[in-house]
Amino acid sequence: MIVAMSFGLGSCYTGFGAMVKGNPEIVEAFELNENEQIYGPILIGYPKKNPISAVSDALERICAIKKEPTTKWL
Secondary structure, three states: OHHHHHOOOEEEEOHHHHHHHHOHHHHHHOOOOOOOOOOOOEEEEOOOOOHHHHHHHHHHHHHHHOOOOOOOOO
8 A cells, every 4th residue: 555655646545355155156256265365455546535645634623623642640
C-alpha cells in the first residue's frame, strides 16, 4: 500500500475478501484447494483525490478533535 501511494495510486484493504471462500464459483475460478485461503485483498486504483493530500487532510481533522490526555486521581 505504501508503494502504491508512492506511485500516486490509492489503495484500500477489503477484509470481506476472506469471506468468499464459501462461494463455490469463487473457489472454482481461483482453483482453490482445501488447504488454501483467501485473505483480505487490497484494491489499487487511481483516486479522485491525491492520496497524500487526503491523508494529510484526515490527520488535520483528527488532530483538531483530539483531546489532551488528563489524569484523574481517586
